[in-house]
Amino acid sequence: RFGVLVFQILPFPLVLDDFTFVERAGFDNAWVADHFSWVPQQDLALLEGWTALAALAAGTERIRVGTMITNVATRNPAMLAKQALTVDQISGGRLDMGVGGGFFQREHEFLGIPFLDAKGRAQRLRESVEILDKALRGGRVSFTGEHYHLDDAPIQPAPTQQPRPPLWVAAQGPTSLKTAALFGDTVICMGEGDGLDACVESFRARMARVDQICGEIGRDPASLRRCYFGGFADEPLFASPEVTADFIARLIEASATDFVLPLANSAVPAYENSLRAHSMASRKQMERIADDVLPAFRS
Numbered sequence: 429r430f431g432v433l434v435f436q437i438l439p440f441p442l443v444l445d446d447f448t449f450v451e452r453a454g455f456d457n458a459w460v461a462d463h464f465s466w467v468p469q470q471d472l473a474l475l476e477g478w479t480a481l482a483a484l485a486a487g488t489e490r491i492r493v494g495t496m497i498t499n500v501a502t503r504n505p506a507m508l509a510k511q512a513l514t515v516d517q518i519s520g521g522r523l524d525m526g527v528g529g530g531f532f533q534r535e536h537e538f539l540g541i542p543f544l545d546a547k548g549r550a551q552r553l554r555e556s557v558e559i560l561d562k563a564l565r566g567g568r569v570s571f572t573g574e575h576y577h578l579d580d581a582p583i584q585p586a587p588t589q590q591p592r593p594p595l596w597v598a599a600q601g602p603t604s605l606k607t608a609a610l611f612g613d614t615v616i617c618m619g620e621g622d623g624l625d626a627c628v629e630s631f632r633a634r635m636a637r638v639d640q641i642c643g644e645i646g647r648d649p650a651s652l653r654r655c656y657f658g659g660f661a662d663e664p665l666f667a668s669p670e671v672t673a674d675f676i677a678r679l680i681e682a683s684a685t686d687f688v689l690p691l692a693n694s695a696v697p698a699y700e701n702s703l704r705a706h707s708m709a710s711r712k713q714m715e716r717i718a719d720d721v722l723p724a725f726r727s
Contacts, residue, residue: 430722431457431688432714433496433659436475437466443480444487446691449711451491453718457524459496459688460484464539467532478511485519492522496657496688497598497616499530500556501541501549506581508556509563512593513585521588526616527560528598529553550603551575557597561611564592596655602637609641614653614686619661624675627663631656632682639683654683659690659708666709666717673721680725689714 432455434446443460450458462477477495485493493515498508508527516523529549530536536543544552555573563569566586571578587593597608598616608615617634619627635654642649656679658665665672676687692708709717 429456429686430718430725431455431459431492431496431686433459433461433657433688433690435466435690436460436477436480437472440475440480440483443475444484447484447488447491447493450691450714451488453715454722455491455714455718457492457494457688458484458488459494459524459526462495462498463532464502464535467534478515482515482518485515485522488519488522490522492524493519494524494596495526497526497528497596499535500527500553501530501536502539505556505559505576506563506569506578506583509560509583512560512564513566513583513587516588516593517585519588521593523589523593524596524614525560525564525593526596526598527553527557528616529604546601547603550601550607553597553604554607557595557607557611560595561592564595566592598657600634602641605634605638606641606645609638609645609647609652612652614655616655616657616688618657619663622662624663624671624678627661628675628678628682631679631684635683653685655686655688656684657688665689666713669716669720672717673724676721676725689717 432450434443436443447458460477460481463474466472466474481493481495512523512525533543552575555575559571559576563583564587566583569578569581569583594613596614596616597612599605599608615638617631620630621627639649665675690708691714692710
């Protein structure tokens with residue numbers, strides 16, 4: 429499956445236009461970012477992720493929608509589940525929910541939320557994902573942990589998707605990878621290192637660790653989908669259709685089942701600097717990829 433991240437720094441009508449473009453182009457899912465502020469460029473007018481996603485869900489028909497990625501530290505997991513179930517209903521059951529432990533220290537400082545060390549963030553993610561796995565099914569949830577406490581919390585509305593909306597968990601280290609294996613439907617990993625070779629190998633190593641964890645907990649490794657989230661490493665993904673096709677093929681060989689690629693919008697020059705410009709595709713490039721590259725992998 430192939431999706432597109434639409435970084436929602438444009439006025440809403442233009443963001444909706446980007447989403448409907450992604451839908452028309454034939455991609456499987458479209459995603460918004462979910463940050464209080466884009467820390468590298470704090471003057472960008474970044475729309476709030478879940479509010480925008482609700483409206484985008486109402487403005488699309490076929491494509492699955494989600495957050496890539498919600499920082500669990502910024503919301504109580506029961507409230508986050510309620511937001512997600514609301515969007516699940518608005519979308520008619522097209523929500524995919526992406527969550528992670530958060531990585532911008534300054535974003536936490538803006539909100540007065542403790543920026544824990546890597547282990548602490550991974551443990552907080554574990555608790556939040558365990559709660560979400562239960563809460564997204566509806567009903568009542570109690571939980572007592574180091575970071576969260578729920579006292580018979582009623583979670584409404586009930587999910588449109590059964591048994592719950594799919595839960596995508598961003599994971600780089602062993603603790604988060606285990607959280608994804610225990611509770612997730614899809615594990616999300618970004619590339620690391622310089623160049624395509626390094627990104628493929630870092631992804632391959634994490635997937636080997638995921639397979640090992642699945643064996644340890646008694647889960648069929650094939651039941652956990654694996655998403656490569658592009659655009660955050662030194663990866664010239666869109667140098668040419670041939671480069672894109674080669675990269676996708678190599679990642680599939682490394683057990684990737686899903687891809688999310690970032691969309692650049694030339695209407696806002698600052699957008700080119702918000703992430704690595706060479707890793708982001710314009711609409712023209714995305715259309716070419718959808719028409720000339722992806723059909724071979726889908727067939």
